[in-house]
Amino acid sequence: MTFKVVHYINQFYAGMGGEDTAHVKPSSQEGAIGPGMQLDQLLGEEASVVGTVICGDSYYGEHMDEARAECLRLIEAFEPDMVIAGPGFNAGRYGVACGDICAAAGDELGLPSLTALYHENPGVEMYHKKTFIVETVDSARGMRSALPKMAELALKIIRKEPMGPAAEEGYIHRGMRRGFFHERTGAERAVDMLLQKIKGEPFQTELEMPVFKKITPAPPVVDLKKATIAICSSGGIVPKGNPDHIRVSSAEKYGKYDISGINDLTPDNFESIHGGYDRVYALEDPDVVLPVDVMRELEKEGVFKKLYDFAYTTTGTGTAVANAERFGQEIGRELKEAGVDAVILTAT
Amino acid sequence: MRLELRKAFVKDIQWGDTTKLENNVLYVNMEEAKASVLDDENFVDVDLDLARPGESVRIIPVKDAIEPRIKLEGGESFFPGFFAPMEPVGEGATLVLKGAAVITCGPLVGIQEGFIDMSGPAAPYNPFSGTYNLVMVAKPVDNLEKHAYERSLRDAGLKLSIYLAEKCMDAKIDDVEVYEKGTIPEENEKYPDLPKITYFCMSITQGLLHDTFLYAADMKNIVPTMVHPNEILDGAMVSGNCVSACDKNTTYHHVNDPIVLELYKRHGKEINFLGVIPTLESTVLAGKQRSTWMNAMLAKMMGADGVVISEEGYGNPDTDLCMNAKKCEDMGIKTVVISDEAAGEDGSSQGLADATPEMNGFVSAGNVNEMIEVPPMDKVIGYEESIAYVSGGAVESLREDGSMYVELQSIIGSTNELGFSKLGCEWV
Numbered sequence: 001m002t003f004k005v006v007h008y009i010n011q012f013y014a015g016m017g018g019e020d021t022a023h024v025k026p027s028s029q030e031g032a033i034g035p036g037m038q039l040d041q042l043l044g045e046e047a048s049v050v051g052t053v054i055c056g057d058s059y060y061g062e063h064m065d066e067a068r069a070e071c072l073r074l075i076e077a078f079e080p081d082m083v084i085a086g087p088g089f090n091a092g093r094y095g096v097a098c099g100d101i102c103a104a105a106g107d108e109l110g111l112p113s114l115t116a117l118y119h120e121n122p123g124v125e126m127y128h129k130k131t132f133i134v135e136t137v138d139s140a141r142g143m144r145s146a147l148p149k150m151a152e153l154a155l156k157i158i159r160k161e162p163m164g165p166a167a168e169e170g171y172i173h174r175g176m177r178r179g180f181f182h183e184r185t186g187a188e189r190a191v192d193m194l195l196q197k198i199k200g201e202p203f204q205t206e207l208e209m210p211v212f213k214k215i216t217p218a219p220p221v222v223d224l225k226k227a228t229i230a231i232c233s234s235g236g237i238v239p240k241g242n243p244d245h246i247r248v249s250s251a252e253k254y255g256k257y258d259i260s261g262i263n264d265l266t267p268d269n270f271e272s273i274h275g276g277y278d279r280v281y282a283l284e285d286p287d288v289v290l291p292v293d294v295m296r297e298l299e300k301e302g303v304f305k306k307l308y309d310f311a312y313t314t315t316g317t318g319t320a321v322a323n324a325e326r327f328g329q330e331i332g333r334e335l336k337e338a339g340v341d342a343v344i345l346t347a348t
Numbered sequence: 349m350r351l352e353l354r355k356a357f358v359k360d361i362q363w364g365d366t367t368k369l370e371n372n373v374l375y376v377n378m379e380e381a382k383a384s385v386l387d388d389e390n391f392v393d394v395d396l397d398l399a400r401p402g403e404s405v406r407i408i409p410v411k412d413a414i415e416p417r418i419k420l421e422g423g424e425s426f427f428p429g430f431f432a433p434m435e436p437v438g439e440g441a442t443l444v445l446k447g448a449a450v451i452t453c454g455p456l457v458g459i460q461e462g463f464i465d466m467s468g469p470a471a472p473y474n475p476f477s478g479t480y481n482l483v484m485v486a487k488p489v490d491n492l493e494k495h496a497y498e499r500s501l502r503d504a505g506l507k508l509s510i511y512l513a514e515k516c517m518d519a520k521i522d523d524v525e526v527y528e529k530g531t532i533p534e535e536n537e538k539y540p541d542l543p544k545i546t547y548f549c550m551s552i553t554q555g556l557l558h559d560t561f562l563y564a565a566d567m568k569n570i571v572p573t574m575v576h577p578n579e580i581l582d583g584a585m586v587s588g589n590c591v592s593a594c595d596k597n598t599t600y601h602h603v604n605d606p607i608v609l610e611l612y613k614r615h616g617k618e619i620n621f622l623g624v625i626p627t628l629e630s631t632v633l634a635g636k637q638r639s640t641w642m643n644a645m646l647a648k649m650m651g652a653d654g655v656v657i658s659e660e661g662y663g664n665p666d667t668d669l670c671m672n673a674k675k676c677e678d679m680g681i682k683t684v685v686i687s688d689e690a691a692g693e694d695g696s697s698q699g700l701a702d703a704t705p706e707m708n709g710f711v712s713a714g715n716v717n718e719m720i721e722v723p724p725m726d727k728v729i730g731y732e733e734s735i736a737y738v739s740g741g742a743v744e745s746l747r748e749d750g751s752m753y754v755e756l757q758s759i760i761g762s763t764n765e766l767g768f769s770k771l772g773c774e775w776v
Contacts, residue, residue: 129696165774173775177695179714179756179763180774181472186686186767187606187656190711191545194654194684195618197709198543206712206772207689209703249592249739250690250717250755275460275592275739276663277631278555280494317663318592318716318739318757320692321701 003047003158006075007036008085008101010094014054022058022093026067028074029054035143039084042151047158051078053101057093060100067097068104075101076109082158083109087116087146088123090138099127106130112157116146117172124172132157133172177207218342227341230308232331234316234324235289235348236274237265237282246314248275254314254327256334259307264293276317277348289348308340316347350528351438351578354420356519358447361398361480367512369519374448374512376482384511385484390492390500395485397729399451399466401478404726409461409734410760411452411498411557412587413476413600414505416445418513419582426510427583429564430503438578443513446523449479449600450512452505453730454486457498458557460739462593462760470722473762473771475600483729484508495556502588505599527578527612532650535620542620543653547607548572548643548672549580549766551597552589552660553628559588560597560660562626572627572642574650577608580624591661592739594716594757595688595765606768607656607686622650627672629665636668644675654682659765662690662716663701670704677706684709688763689773691715693755699773714763714771716740717755724750 011021013034032040032049040049053074060067075083083105085098095117102113107130116134117123124133134153136146149170156163165180166173182189189206196203221227238246244255262269265286272282272289287293290311299307312331316324335343357372364375378396385394399405418426422440425432451464464476471477484504488497529535536544551560553568560567562575562585575584585602608624615621627643630636647655655676659669666687673683685707689699695715732750735741740758747753756762763771 163776166776167774175696176776177689177691177699177712177715177773178776179718179771181770182772183770185606185610185770186711186713186765186772187610188767189772190607190656190684190686190709190767191610191614191619193709193711194545194656194682195543197682197684198654203709205708205710206774207699207710209705209707209710210698210700212703245743247742248737249757250693273737275458275737278558279458280556318690318755320690320697320717321699322692322697 002045003081004050004078005043005047005082005084005154006078006080007032007039007049007052008071008083008098009034009036009052009054010097011054011056022056024056025059026053026055026070026074028052035147038147039151042148043155046155050080055097057097060097061093064100068100071101072104072108075105080111082154083111083113084150084154085115087136087143087150088121089136089140089142090118090121092122095121095123096126099123099131103127103130114150114154114157116150119172128172129175134170135172221342224304225302227304228306228308228339229304230335230340230343231290231292231295232312232343233290233346234314235282235346236272236315237270237286237290237313238273240269240271242273246273248273248315249318251315251319252323254312254331256310256312258309259292259311260309262292263296265290274315274317274348289346291346308338349438349576349578350526351582352441353444353525353527353581354441354521355444355446355523355525356516357522358445358480361400361448361482367515369445369516374445374480381508381511385504385507388500388504390489390496391486392489393487397483397485399481399483399729401466403466405466406463406725406728406732407451407453407483408463408728408730408732409453409456409738410464410593411454411457411461411501411590412505413598413760414450414509415600415603416448416450416509416513417583417603418443418510418517420517426513427506427586430506430586431510434563436579437582437584438576442582443517445513445516447480448512449476449481450505450509451476451481451483452501453483454488454501455731456734456737457494457501460557460592461590462738462758463735464760465722465725468723470720470759473756473759475761475768482508482512485730498557498588506586527581529577529615529621532622539616539620542618544622544651545611545619545654546622546647546650546652547611547624548655548657549624549626550629550657550659550665550668551626552591554631557589558591561586561588567626567628568630570628572625572639572646574623574625574646577612577621577624580605580608585626592716592757593760594740594763595661595713596760597660597764597766598761601761601764601766601768606766607658622652629660629668636671640668640671640675643672644679647676647681648679652681657683657685658767659685659687662688666700666702670702670707673707674704684711686711686713686765686767688713688765689715690717691773692717693719711767712773713765713767714756715773716757716763720754720756722752722754
């Protein structure tokens, strides 16, 4: 069986003309044209360019939704196994179109895809998480070196072969970390790297430091006596039996628990399921992590008006920052909608 | 200081009438081995079992792994302060049963323990699928207080390993390695032009199943200090933790510390290895500040040009890691850190809980959240249902057929941050 590939190119590479024809609407042709002809040869007998979808760069850029939908319809008509776009080098509009059609082929048609762009092409920043992008030089003089790399990677993708690290396979990474077994142990790599650093030689870190988002704190509560206050914790305090099956580590959800009418957390009604700290004391008295008892006393004394009826909790150990961020945004939104004035967050 | 590690290779493990090492087969007298740990009133009984590389065996939930070692010359027994006299170690000769390990197991203490598969896709991720293991499954007395239970389990593993080594003291030695290094002034004189390197061994020191011991001192109550690398190789550090199993430094890892071994290998050739600074990961900010300042000051006073920093665990210890790196770099001491990442199941999340621009030499030990599917094993030693409460597992992890879909972090040693394995994350 030969795998079927649809190739996406712009009006220029289809031989329709340059800037003067950049407004042409999507169209398709059987087989390969332009750079697709060499691509088809490089794919060998295993895969074949069965059709080419063409769209003017300006049309795609100015009517993205329509252009995308029409191109997808034309792609689908060939019943392909994969979509390849470009190479777009450093052409801004073309690069964005290549990235967008590849991303859409994945999202909407479930097809694997690949394009090839210069690393500064705006299409890279926009779509590198959604498709494989082979890195090229900035202009069409790189066509001869780009096409073999594209064909090689396309075959690997289409055969569903295990994919190595981006740097080795020659594509721009998709923003994901995956484990591989190196030739040397971590200890050996560390000592080598340290010696390079000391000698002032170039060295390659294995993880660039992330830049943390700065969260601006909310303004202080104006009148505590009129405030409704919520409590929220990443300390893993849940109703006994963990009804939501929140994981002991790497939580992918949080719980919202009714604490109205509860004055004290005890081993009978709540427990800690957190996998990252010595739970002995939190199991004896869950209030040490989620301080319902003290908050009730302060509520009774009138220090603040009301303890919000629900507490939100999860386990904050090994939890992906992406999940934690989502929890925070969802919980924050709900608290705000419920008219809560302030929240006490406890961590462990 | 001169230490000879006399290694007797273990290439199989069998039950036998006498505990001995003969023709590289470790024979174990089950009753006698049991008796070596049953003097503890916290145990009703213990079960012993054997697990060999390649077998269809799962061990769960695992507390610790210990390499059987014992002093032959220049000391007695092993693990100073626990079962050896409270004296410096690292001198003389030590017997190593290379290829063997004692694995301790038993009902869950906390929810931080992990598992070992002796074959299948999880095997390449942990060092103990490649060792011949004597597995102890403890049966604690009812209602045993958790800290007491942990201590009994820890002691039992050490005792059992010493028992095995003691019975093999006459074994044929297959290989001898010599580790010798003088005082800092002596080595400085010998190697005036080589860069001076030290090593911060960051250790979890945070309570139940989160403790580490140095000469039997609970490290959460110490301030950082410096030891000769031979002391580490000779049992000065003992693990009392399984944190999340993936990035736990077991007692086995400490005596085989790959950073110590790597620095030693290059000592006198590429570097001048000053010594090791075992340090802590406090739960409070002042503790983190204190220990990281003391580490950096110790390194500075010894004249270090560079330091390798290993983390244990993830999350709040990322802050200790950053502080150690930053303070050293600010003093002009170059750093490289080894750490794992918690980048989410698909690897697309930010993997560290804290970061600093000075931490620009980073060696990755893998993504703790990466998923792995492991098939059922013919035999389970321990309690397979405990995966529901193991970090990296979930209630739905264990399927009816005994297969599991879990995070790497539930596998003992899978993302070890001493850089024990070859695993590391890359961008895809």
